[in-house]
Amino acid sequence: MSAPEIHTRPRPRSWPQRPDPGIAVELRDLHLSYGAHDILKGIDLAVREGTTTALVGPSGSGKTTLLRCVNYLATPVAGEVWVDGELVGREERGGRLYPASERVLRGHRRRTGMVFQRFNLFANLSALANVAFAPVSAGLCSRAEAQERASALLARVGLSHRENALPSQLSGGQQQRVAIARALAMQPKVMLFDEATSALDPELSREVLAVMQELARAGMTMLVVTHETGFARTVADDIVFMEAGRIVSQGSPETMFSDDAPERVQSFFRRRPQTDSAS
Amino acid sequence: MSTFMTAVSDGFPVFGQALLNAFILLATSCVLSTILGALLCVVDICAHRSVGLLVRIYSWLAQTTPPLILLFLAFYGSTMMGRAISPMTAAIIAFVFFATAYYFEIFRASYEGVPRGQFEAARALGIPPLPFATGVVVPQVIRIAAGPFVGRTTVLFKETSLASAISVSEIMSTASAYIYSGASPLLMVAIAGGIYAVINIALIALEKQLTRKAAAA
Amino acid sequence: MDFAFLMENLPALLRAAWTTAWLTLATLVLSTLIATPLAVSGLRRETPLSRGLAAASTLMRSIPTLVILFLVYYGLPQIGIVLPALATALVGLTLSAIAYTMEILRAGLKSVDSGQYEAAGALGLPAWLIWGRVIYPQALRVIVPTWLSNATLVLKGTSVASIITIPELTAIANEIVSETYRPFEILLSTAAIYILLGSVLALAARVSARRWSHP
Known part of the structure; x- marks a missing residue:
């Protein structure tokens, strides 16, 4: 596992810059497309250490794909993914960056933990x-x-x-x-939750949400794709609203659930009855 | 009924030898085909698409050609190669040729039956391919394949009866030999059928149980 | 490969292939006709008849086709039925195919939602109409592809009839081999003919799988 040692050797001007300390996940101008379909159209996002970010938005907006780019289960066509100060999916050989080998990628992926909609237990x-x-x-x-x-x-x-x-x-x-x-x-340094409760009925959702909330309180950095408006509101530090492959709006729960939030966000939350969060 | 019983007891040692031969043919070809079928399955999963296509073409040919034709080919092949191979060896070669395809198909389908989400979870956890294959995939493939595997093996056991056509002295050729020497044909065929039935009914019951177990997991 | 030799014997092989095709088709039709009503038995609840049929099916699937052929070959004359050779083979092959066909039909029928029975029953339809016009048509989606792949096995199985000297493809091939002692040309072309016939069935299976999987 060789993280590029960015500050010790001279680099070409375009050499990627390590994120500021205290940033657990940083995505820079991330693009992803399947064939002619652009799924992600330039995502920039920074998640501070120890915070929980909720990714919300209509289905097909690219939330899940975005999450899967963080551990390179989906491979972006352009852009950078940084996790815990390390450039994910690339490896340096002879002063140049190449797509990471499976071996190196496994090391990168171990820095994130992922929880799936369908559990996927062995x-x-x-x-x-x-x-x-x-x-x-x-x-x-x-x-x-x-x-x-x-x-x-x-x-x-x-x-x-x-x-x-x-x-x-x-x-x-x-x-x-x-x-x-x-x-x-x-x-892991970061936990990724991909609609972790949407396959569960409300009763069972609650026990899972309670665990997630406990994790957040304990200081885990979390990136959570969710439909649970209540969870986003009470647990998340930041809410990121996505639509059509772009981040449309972003802010604290207070602003995102206030009347100052963009109309698009307000109407989205209005159409979703607020579910109770675990508490 | 009493003539039946004497015929059974008289015929027993000879049918015992016949059953042993049938079992040798079945066990040898079953073991070899299982190994080869599993290898082909690994090749098909890991190798390039074009190699996979070759594997499929082989499998299709081996499964569509009647076993009898393959037995004859192996038999004449063995006599023509100069060094004469015993009919039993020729039969084993023919059986391995088509049974490998049977088992390959079962293993391949069972592999497809392992829920895909686990593969993604393993990737996300950074689990290396080999421990994942041996610790998670193979045990599940075995569980799913167990029922169909036993089912196919009953078919293979029935097909050992065809080896009589190239004079392997198995159950059917022994029955035929008795018939030629004047025993009641119907009785002899019934005894032979009874031997197959007893063993295969047990195997079919096992197949059912294994399939149910796999479905419960 | 000696093509002149092959061409010389090809007509005989093709004539025999016609017998094989005919035998396959007749076996399929007969076994399906017999299995269709049998498969219905015991689907809703177990009866003595259905238990008996299940046991018979297990028994028949446990015995090699060759044994069944011999049993028919030696057995029918004993009970006073003397059939021409080809008919004897047809009876034997059909008997060995019925059980498998029955299992395929049952698997298809089981895939039909049980609410359909109740709905049809509530309308007061007679049993044959429920099965024939309501349940079976819905089960075809599952049945047709597996039935066709089983047809390949029936095709392969007809070669066993050569052992009771029915002049089908394998028997004729054997005959030519023993006359000419050129086994490889003959046996490989025989295999090719079987594969060709099997390909027709496989093609049908593939087309039907595509057609029937989107009702």
Whole structure:
């Protein structure tokens, strides 16, 4: 894992500049297209360490794609992604930047944890093994150590009593909480949530939202694609409103939910009845 | 009924040998084809598309040509190569040729049956391909494939009866030998059928159970 | 490859291929006609008849086609039925195909939403009309592609009839081989003919899969 050592060697003028300290995620002029479809049309965004940013907007606006660019599950055609002071998806060889090899990319991805809409737990592994699997297979720690940590993480999401259950034996809410613990096991600097509750009914959503809220309080940097207006309002530090591949508006919940917010944002939130957040 | 019983007890040692031969043919070709089918599956998943196309063409040819034709080809091939190969070896070669395609198709379809979201989760977690394959994908492929695998193996077991056509002394050729030497044809065929039925009914029950287990997960 | 030799024997092979095609088609038609009413049994709830049929289906699927052919070949004359050779083969092949066809039809029928039965039943339609006009047409989407891929197996299976000396493709090929002792030319062209016939079925399966998957 070789992060470009930007400040120590002379660089061409166009050499990317490391974000300011205190910025956990920075996206610069990000573009992505599938064939003739432009999904992201120049995204600039900075997320401060320890804050939660909610990405909202109509479906098809590019929120999920944006999130997937942060860990390069989707590959942008242009622009830069910085996570924890490291340029994601590129590697430096001989003073030049190249697309990162899969190996290097794996290192980059370990700095972010991702939680999916459909949980995506490993179906053949118990809850505990799901959480312990990645650290062991990446060679980060011993099996015993990983299991001990996994056990603690499952306790943190309130699932100590379900350590040995298979994903098929867990409710959707429990599965999603295991998925959060699994992502945390890699000790990521940033957590990405991709509509983590939209496959769950309100009851189960609440238990997942509670875990997310606890994470935010504990100082995790989070980037959350969500339809939960209540969560965005009460937990997020920033709300980013996207439409048609662009960030249309951005601000604190107070401004975004106020009458001063752009009309487009107001009408969007009006059409969504406010859901209760976990508290 | 009593003549039936004597025929069964008299015929037992000979049918025992026949059953053993059928089992050797089945087990050898099953093991070899499983290994080759799994290898082809890995090649098809990992290699370039054009290689995958070749694998599919082979699979289609091997599955569409009747086993009898393949048996004859292996048989005449073995005699023509100068060094005569035993009919059993020729039969194993023919069986491996088509059974590899059977198992390849099962493994390939089972791989497709592993929910894709897990692949994405593994990528997002930065899990290297090998531990992911051995720790997550293969166990699930095995679980999904188990039922169809046993099902295909019953078909393969039935197809060992065709090896009688190239004079492998398995169950059907033993029955035929008895018939030529004057035993009641119907009785002999019924005994042969009974042997297949007993073993395959057990296998079909196992297939059902494994399929149900895979569906429950 | 000796083309002159091949051309000399090709007409005989093609005539035999015609028998194979005919035998395949007749087996498919007969087994489907018989399996269609049988597949319905026990779908809604288990009955003694359906349990018996399920057991019979398992039994028939556990026995090699060759054994079934021999049983028919030796058995029918014993109960006083003497059939021409080709008809004997047809009976045997049909018997071995029925169970598989039945399973395919059942899988298709099971895919139809059970609410459809209740709706049709509530209208007071007679059973044959419910199955024939309501349930089966909806199940075709699932049935047709698997039925056609099973047809390839039936095609392959007809070659087994060569062992009871039915003059179909495999038997004729064997005959030519034993006369000329040039096995590779003959057997490889025979395989090619089977693959050609199988390709027709596979093509039909592919077209139908596309057509039937969008009702």
